[in-house]
Amino acid sequence: MSQVTLISGVERRRVWSDEQKQALVAEACEPGSSVARIARRADLRPSQLYRWRRDLAKPAATAFAAVTVSPEPLPVAEQPVLVVELGGAVLRIAANASPALVSTAIRSLRR
Structure with a gap:
């Protein structure tokens, strides 16, 4: 039963x-x-x-990043082609950096 x-x-x-x-x-x-x-x-x-x-948990702040475009070109040998500032971290990307290296470095900034 x-x-x-x-x-x-x-x-x-x-x-x-x-x-x-x-x-x-x-x-x-x-x-x-x-x-x-x-x-x-x-x-x-x-x-x-x-x-x-x-x-x-406090929601992560989602916003667009400020971008400054310089009218004069930067010399490749002396300065990076792209500078990314995110959350206090600064990433300088050289012109000859591989796409895999750049994507890995940008992903590490999000952590």
């Missing part, structure tokens, strides 16, 4: 306030804490805590 569970009444999702989410995420981020244990105590899944942590 199998067991049947009846749920009476209206089943609905729980609503967590931002303060509750922030408190649980902060607790999960403490050194030595266990996300699984915190999730079990709050009766939710660990993946929910990870999602809240991602959602509550």
